[in-house]
Amino acid sequence: MNPSLNLMDLEELTSNAKQIQEDVLEEILTLNANTEYLHRFLHGSSDKVLFKKNVPVVTYDDVKPYIERVANGEPSDVISGGPVTMFLRSTGTSGGKQKVFPVNDKYIEKLGYVIALRSLAMSKHFDSGGEQGKAMEFHCTKPPSATPSGLPVFAVFSSFFMSDYFKNRPSKCNSEYTSPDQIILCPDHNQSLYCHLLCGLVQRDEVVRVGAAFAFVLVRAIDFLEKHWRELCSNIRSGHVSEWITDLEGRNAVSTILRGPDPILADVIEQECSHKSWEGIITRLWPKAKYIDCIITGQMAQYIPMLEFYSNKLPIVSTTYGSSESTFGMNVDPLCKPQDTSYTCAPNISYFEFLPVDHKGDMASIVDLVDVKLGCYYEPVVTNYFGLHRYLIGDILQVTGFYNNTPQFRFVHRKNVVLSVRSETTTEEDILKALNHVGLVLESSDLMLMGFTCYADISTFPGHYVFYWELKAKDVQDVFELEEKVMVKCCSLLEESFDEVYRKNRSKDECIGPLEIRVVQQGTFDSLMEYFISQGGSIAQYKTPICINSSEALAVLENKVLARFFSEKSPPLDS
Template sequence: MANPLMNLAFQAFAQRSTARLIQHVQQIEQAQETFLRSLLQSHQDTEFGREHKLSEIKTIDQFRLRLPIRPYSAFAPYIQRMAHGEANVLVPDPLIYFNISSGSTGQKKFIPVTARSRRFLSRSSRTAIGFAIKAALRDQRPLGKILFPMSVNPHGQTASGISYAPVSTSDMYLMDGLSRNLLFVHPPEAYQIADTTARYYICLMFALRDPNLRVILATFPILALQMCRQLEEHADSLIQDIEVGQIADWIKLEPQLRERLERKWSAAPRRAAQLRQIYQSYGRLTPQTAWSGLSLMVTARAGTSNFYFEQFPEYFGDLPIFGGIYACSEGNLGVHYDFNTDNAIPAIESTLIEFVPEDQWETDCPKTLMAWELEVGRRYRIVLTNYSGFYRYDLGDVVEIEGFFEQAPLMRFLHRRGGVISASTEKTTEAHVLATMQQLQKIFQVTLGNFCITLPKKDLPAYYLVNIELSPADRLADPEKFLQQFEVIMQSVQKFYAIKRRDQIAPPRLRILPSGSFEILRQRMIQRGISAAQIKFPHVTEDRQWLDGLSIEQEVRLE
């Protein structure tokens, strides 16, 4: 059967979803009122619904007046009971799964998943696909098979036997088998491989055999870069396996799984010869050389993503990057509408979204605005209500409004609340340090493998520790000048840092870490139970033990 992304009926279906969203954002107030009334009606007889008399609420204003904004901790006792098998607590429908948050920015959270909640989330997913198809047709970029080396293995089960895993894993696990077979270039067995290196290898092996791969999908940009490095590291072995029709003995596979994969694997000597010639000509394999007909990459945009995108041209050339869904474990928040844009349209068909303006962030009972009441250039914190059982949940995501699409604001994700550092009271965000480090890379013509700004454990006044790991091929010729420029740029992009530096914050220090340092941090996070597919390195942290145990090649101080 044909790949559904190339199927005209599927394209028409997805584009109808896109057209429906466009129609709804032209009447966004009515659309959000309708969504809320439908949700409250279906949830009014749950325990939470009876406690809060949801049946009496008819409008968004009444909803905001009756229910307070709550953190996850307010929902946790309900969810814990659901995990132990209690029904009709936050949602009326049977649970089929729990999504879990990554835990990289705090304690793990369990998010209920029902068949109904998935149906609503799928609306925004189809809409995003429709926008991607529209952009691909416009740019004459053919669509086809997808490379996505994701696991479908649950991380565990609750006391009542409900499986749980990160949302990307659960989406793959709950996807019907036919779609998996049709959409992806590798067989379904590849998703069952527990070992990350082995799974990447097998997915790359099947993908390399197909010269017409069109789409690469990665949850986060850093995972796309990790895949590229796996491709470089194992190029010889991959080409050999394609040539002879075997799977390398060193790949860690369960015997039964290996046997099933080998039955679906066969030699492709002509393709192997083509890949070997590319490898010899360029001295490496990269996605842009291995698949000359790639049409697009789908991965998270905005936030910390743009830092990693600076490394993409080396591997992907000028391949368009589509943001897909602006989402988190708790739900879908936005829909990207074009290639190479960080802005997203609110996912008003999946979520009721409220926005807390900056002047309300520190108040006990913050007032919210609705999507049609926002101002361009302002920053807001997101509050969501959806079919997963969250009612006015303070997610903590901070977005900036950069324009409007019809009556809907175009949101750009900046950072999760808590992604802030203060040596005094300046509140430097990830957006500030990302802008600074991007300028530094351009000025000094170096590529940073990664970085993180931390604070000293005891020294007062405190100062910024600028911890960087250079890409293996790069060297920083003048570290002291680099640190001086960090100071200049940081003060220009963060006015409160500039003010506090006068007499409350000591001069920053630069620490150059050995190659592989952030890989050590990644392994630590995995050992703490964070899924490899969900790891997000903080670029600022007030955890003063975050880098404990790492070596320091060089430390530089300002005079």
């Protein structure tokens, strides 16, 4: 992205992390000390010691009133010393509620800087032969909504791809993507995805990288290809784009790339896609691809086996770690196993502090970036340029090493996450509340729920939640019969009880499949307990896990399944 950057910039940045962090904090405090929010604690001072002593560690609820005031039209300096020109919308991964954060073009520039640095790290490992090629990346955008005052509200990646920074990038003239910008900017996701695939197939011999922002998106693209490859081949054979592609700018851009009929290419693609197995389909269709580029850490890690199957185990590189609050860092060791991915912090992006996971309420235990300890677990505390000060991100990270003087972190998990298929997070509390809602249905049917557990099944696409239930009749003499109507209603009630992000992914975006309840034999949860005890657990401390991650434990449950039931309707969005 930035032709003036080179690998020495990465070395200098990571070697001088302490001084860079001090300079960043000084710059942020100088900019923001007189905002209404910070003035409460610093009274106009930009002193760093006073900052750490007086400014509290906060969550979104603490700063939400200030953010909403700016969104509603009050001046930016309520919370930010610089102009607030837009807001970024989170995915809702910290409890199901989407959040908005004030930013301006500086955020985009910093994100672009990290992307440029990570590209340098990739080139060091994958471009050693000097071979030029293109990236087939499934990026898409969503038009912004607006605050009451008219400021745009973007998703993070949409803000980047719709920015002047991206549109005017120097590398644009090199056509680094197989898809023209018009496809990335197409507001219809299905049309965008179809056109991405069509452009990528036509230029298959030039593709050296296959990627998307998140692993889920790439898996979805492969699933989409499986359903549409015949139509794509027909387009290539005829040299014409399908009529249902109605986005005019996108259609015209793709037509330019098609350049007329190509029956030979169509035959090659048809032959590969007609195989009974789609193992290695990525490398068969794009034989020069060197690696897969997508975020694969956290809840996206569940898609690693699927991507390895489709790609013949090409390297899967999770290049960047960031959030709506701040870009954080990049992966400088792309050849590591995806499960071992760590991110090197970019110390010039924001001011980073770290709260030990075992802090027990002691906020004085917070440490600076360069003072974290190897092997320890922390929650990042971010101070950015746009009004967030000592803000808890909600991620749990582990220190895995140092690159020069800058720590590297492994993403462990979001706080309080139990289940996730896509961007939603369903916690233990969410599950227990949902089960309470179905309690009345079971009671009216004279049934008791004797045990339950669950997991996110992503062996099919889209993935879905699976609950294992052990039921028993209230009357011990009764042999209960499962009524399909009752069980299907239970499935629906569970879904209706989950948060708005789950319901949107399930109902509107169709990225989550119908919830399933698998009823197991009586005594199954005793068998499950015996399995965990055999693995070294204590019967005195045993608790049935709310979410099962062990394949061996799942096998215990699967061997006892009596019946399966699915939700028959999507949950309402306004539940």
